[in-house]
Amino acid sequence: MLRAMASHADVAIIGGGPAGSAAAILLARAGRRVVLCEKEAFPRFKIGESLLPHSLDLFDKLGVREELARHAFPKAGGEIATACGRRTQRFYFEGAMQLSHRSAYQVERAWFDKMLLDRAAADGVEVRQPCAVTGITFDETGATLATGGGEIRASYVLDCSGRNAVVGSQFDLKRSYDHLQKFSVFAHYEGVQRDEGRDGTLTRLVRGKRSWFWLIPIDARRTSIGVVMDIADFRAARVSPQAALENEIAAAPVMHSRMAAAERITEVHAVGDYSYRNTRMHGQRWLLAGDAAGFIDPIFSTGVFLALHSAEQAAGTLDFALRHPLLGRLRMASYARDLNRQMNRYLRFVTSWYTDEFVDVFTAANPPLQIPQAVNSVLGGNIHPNFSVWWRLQLFYLVLWVQKRHALVPRLDDMKAESAPEAATTA
Ligand SMILES: Cc1cc2nc3c(=O)[nH]c(=O)nc-3n(C[C@H](O)[C@H](O)[C@H](O)COP(=O)(O)OP(=O)(O)OC[C@H]3O[C@@H](n4cnc5c(N)ncnc54)[C@H](O)[C@@H]3O)c2cc1C
Structure with missing residues (x-):
C-alpha cells in the first residue's frame, strides 16, 4: 500500500x-x-x-x-558432472574443512x-x-x-x-566483466529424475564444453533447471530463449536422461545482464x-x-x-x-570454472591433500579461511596452472573422446 x-x-x-x-x-x-x-x-x-x-x-x-x-x-552439498555423464564429483558440506554448518537449504x-x-x-x-x-x-x-x-x-x-x-x-x-558475458535461461519443472536420499538434495552442475546447467531441487516435486552460455552463442543461434533451453537440454545426455519425464510448470525466464x-x-x-x-x-x-x-x-x-x-x-x-x-x-573461482582445467581437476578421481575439502569450505561460504584452508586453495590454483600446460589428470579433450558422439558438442 x-x-x-x-x-x-x-x-x-x-x-x-x-x-x-x-x-x-x-x-x-x-x-x-x-x-x-x-x-x-x-x-x-x-x-x-x-x-x-x-x-x-x-x-x-x-x-x-x-x-x-x-x-x-535441505541441501547436503553439490555435484559437478560432465554433460556426457562420464565424470562426476560429489561434495558434501559434511566433509568440508572449517565450516560451522554441515548443511544448507534450497x-x-x-x-x-x-x-x-x-x-x-x-x-x-x-x-x-x-x-x-x-x-x-x-x-x-x-x-x-x-x-x-x-x-x-x-x-x-x-x-x-x-x-x-x-x-x-x-x-x-x-x-x-568482458570475459563473463553470459546469458541464462531457466524454468521450474516437475518429474525431473532424482537420486535417493541425501544425493537427491544436491545442487547439480552439469558442465558442457560451451554451456553448463544447474539442477536445484526446491521441494519434493519441483526442480529449478537452467542453462548458462556465452551471450554471443545465444545471439548467433537466433532462437528464442525457450528454444535455446530445450535445444541445450536435448544435446546434453545427462540432462536429457534426467528430464525424459519432466514437465515445465513455469514460464521460461532469461537473464542477460551478467557479472559486473x-x-x-x-x-x-x-x-x-x-x-x-x-x-x-x-x-x-x-x-x-x-x-x-x-x-x-x-x-x-x-x-x-x-x-x-x-x-x-x-x-x-x-x-x-x-x-x-x-x-x-x-570471481577467481568463477573465472577458473570457465576453463577446461578446472573441470579436469575438479572431477579427477581421488585428489590428494584434502584439496576438495578446502575448496568446498570456501564454496560453502567460508570467507575467512584459516591457514590450512588457505594453502590448499593456493595449491588448487597451482594445480590448475600446471594442468593447463601439462596434463596432471586426463583432460576434457580426453573426456570428449570417451563420450558418445552426440555428447561431443556439449561435453
Ligand atoms: C540465472 C541466475 C541464477 C542464480 N542462482 C543462484 C543460486 O543458485 N544461489 C544463489 O545464492 N544466488 C543465485 N543467483 C543470484 C541471486 O539471485 C542474487 O544474488 C540475489 O537475489 C541477490 O539478492 P539482492 O537482495 O541483492 O537482490 P534481488 O534479490 O535482485 O532483490 C532486489 C529487489 O529490488 C527490487 N527493485 C529493483 N529496482 C527497484 C526500484 N527502482 N525501486 C524499488 N525496488 C526495486 C527488485 O524488485 C527486487 O525485489 C542467481 C542469479 C541468476 C541471474
Missing part, C-alpha cells in the same frame, strides 16, 4: 530482496527508523534458489531459521523473499510495496528519494535494488549491498550468500555512521574494501 509522504527516516532501503530485507531487520532491531521500497508485489518468481551453509548463522540472527527448517528443502525464492520481507515489516520496518524508486537527490544531510507514492527523506540510502543497481546506474558506476561490479560501493550518504553492489556469476550459489553477508555488514556500517557521523565515511570505506575482497575471491 502506498502512502503519500514519509517522515524522515534514518535509512531508506531500495529493494526488498534478501539483502534489503536482512539489512532492514537488523537496522530496525538496532532502533533505527527504516523505510523500505520494493517495486514489485510479492510473491513473485525469482531465480537464485540454492543457499550456502555459512548463511545459517545470519538466519539465526534474523530469527527465520525455524521457518526455513519447516518450509525449505528455497523457492517467491516464498523465501516474501518470508524475509514480512519479517522486516513485523520488526517495525515501514515497507512500501509496490513502490519503485525513480530517482534520488543527495545533499549534505541526507537524501530525497522520488517514488510513485511521493518523496521519502532519509539520512542514508542503502541500495539493495539487485541488478537494477539504482544508485550505480544513476552515477554510472556499473562495469561488466560498481567502481564505488559508497558515497557521502549512500551505500550499496547485494547485487546492487556487484554480481558475480553465481555458479557456486554465492549470490544470496553475498547479498546477506553484505547486508549484515552494511547494516552495522550505517548504524555506526548514524552514531558517529564524523567516522562514518571511514567505516564505509572499510566495508567496501571487505566486500570487494569477498567478490574477488569468488
